Amino acid sequence: MSDEVSIGELVRTMEAFRRDVRDDFQQLVIRLDQLVPREVYSADRATWELRIERLERQAEDDRKAAEEDRKTARAAEEANRQSIKNARYTVVTTVVAGVILAFVGMWLKTGGH
Numbered sequence: 001m002s003d004e005v006s007i008g009e010l011v012r013t014m015e016a017f018r019r020d021v022r023d024d025f026q027q028l029v030i031r032l033d034q035l036v037p038r039e040v041y042s043a044d045r046a047t048w049e050l051r052i053e054r055l056e057r058q059a060e061d062d063r064k065a066a067e068e069d070r071k072t073a074r075a076a077e078e079a080n081r082q083s084i085k086n087a088r089y090t091v092v093t094t095v096v097a098g099v100i101l102a103f104v105g106m107w108l109k110t111g112g113h
Helices: 007-034 038-109
Strands: none
Touching: none
């Protein structure tokens, strides 16, 4: 008879089991309360996807604008170089023409001989 469980011991074991199950369910409810409903998750994800797409488009537009700015800057730089080059040629041509005219003037004053 010593191997048999008494009714009191069986009731205590059942009560302990019930408390454990109740605690487990309570923990499960707490964890479920922390989860986001599927509808909220889907709406939030769609919003984030729209934001990401908008940011990607904006980044691409910014990249294209920066590339256009670089092209414009290069073209302006080349135009400036060409203007400087033309100014140098003008100065040199003017000086050379002045020197030639001075020699021609002196030559003519001396009688052209």
